[in-house]
Amino acid sequence: MDFLGRYDLLGAFWVTVQLTVLSACGAVVLGIVLAAMRVSPVPLMRACGAAYVNVVRNTPLTLVIIGTSLGLYQTLGLTLASDTSTEFIDTNNFRLAVLGLALYTGTFVCEAIRSGVNAVPIGQAEAARAVGLRFGQVLRIVVLPQAIRSVVAPLASVLIALTKNTTIASAIGVAEASLLMKEMLENEGDKGILVFTVVAIGFVVLTLPVGVALGWLARRVGVKR
C-alpha cells in the first residue's frame, strides 16, 4: 500500500468534491428556473424549458463536457479564467467542466422538482392566488417550497449521480479522482485491483453520507398533510 504515498489521492478527491459542490449549486439554480418555466402559464416558456430538458438530458454527459471544451472554448472562444494566469488551462477546464455538469444535471433537478410541483395539491396554488399573490409569488412562496421538500429524497439520487458523473471531467483533463486512478493504473500495472478498490471506496465514502444525510433531511422537512 505504500505506493499510495507517491500520489496525491486526497488532492484528487478534493477536486472531485469541488466539482460536485459547485456544479450542484449551479444545477439547483438552473433546475428551479427550468422547472418554473415548465410549469408556467406561458406556452413559449414551457416550450423552451421542455426543449432544453429533452435535448440536454438525452445527450451523453461525455458529449456535453467535451462540447464545453471543443464548442464553447475552442470554437466560440469562451474563457472562464484569466488567460494571463499560469494555471489558465487547468482553471479554465475545471470551470468548463463545472458548467457542463451544471447544464446537464440541471435537467434532472428540473424534472425532480417538476414531479414535486405536480404532487402539491392544486388547492394550495388556488388559495395562494385567491389571497392575491401574483404568479411568481405563488410559485416562490407556496408551491416551490412544498415541492422541493417533497423531492429531497429524489434530489439525493441526483446528487449522488452527479458525484460519480464528475469522473467524466477527466475527459477534458480535469485532475479529479478518476484521472489520478488512470495515472496510477498506468504506473502500477501490478496493483490494478488495489488502485481500483481504493478509488471505489473513496467514492462510496463521499456518496454514502450524502444519501444518509438527505434521507434524514427528507423526513425532517417533509410536509404533513
Added chain:
Amino acid sequence: MPAAEATPMIRMVGVDKFFGRLHVLRNIDLVVPRGQVVVVLGPSGSGKSTLCRTINRLEPIDSGTIEVDGHPLPAEGRALARVRADVGMVFQSFNLFAHKTVLDNVVLAPVKVRGTAPAQARAAGMELLARVGIVDQAGKYPAQLSGGQQQRAAIARALAMRPKVMLFDEPTSALDPEMVTEVLDVMTTLAGEGMTMLVVTHEMGFARRAADRVVFMADGDIVEDATPEDFFTAPRSARARDFLGKILSH
C-alpha cells in the same frame, strides 16, 4: 342614493361557462348588493361551486361579464391579483398552506400583498385567530388541527386581507358533523357584522338563519331567487320543491 352606495358588490351579466361540451353556467345574471348575505343552494352538479369560483376568476368564463365593486374582472396578471386580494375565499378543502404555521398562513398575504409590516400583521393575525377561537393553535401546522379548526383558520386568513366580499365554497362539506357548528357560528357572526357574503352550502339551517337571500340553482341556471322565508316555505319551482323534499325529509 349616492352612486357609490348603489354600486353592487358583485354583478354578473349573461355569464356562460363550459367544461368541454358541458354547459355548466347558462346565461347567469346575478347582482349581490353591498352587505347582503346570499346563500346559493342546489343539487350537486348544478354549477353553484363553479359560479362561486368565477367571481375571483379561479374559473375563467366563456362569455358575459363579471364586475366586483363596479370594476370588470381583469384577465390574468397583476390587476387580477389586486381584485383577488379584496375578495376573500374559503374552500371546501380548507387549502391552508401546509408548510406554514396557522399564524403564518394568516400573516402571509397582508405582508406579501399589502406590504403590511410583519409585526403589525402578526398582531392583527393573533386578533383574528382569537376572533375565530383558535388563538391557542397559532404556532401549529395545519395538519395538526381538526377540520373545524382548519376551516376557521382559513376564514381568518381570508379576513386578514380586510376583503370587501367573502366567497364560501361549501365550507362545511368536508367537515365531520360535530365540527360544522363551530364554523357556521363564525360565519353567522360575520354575516351579522355586515360582511357581503356569497355562500355555497348544503346547510339549510344556516341559510334560514343568516341569509338575506337564497339563490337556487339547477343545471347551470338560477331557478329561484327569493328570501329564505319564501324559498323554504313556498318554493315556486318543481325543481326546488323536489330538492327541498329530498333534503328536508330526513
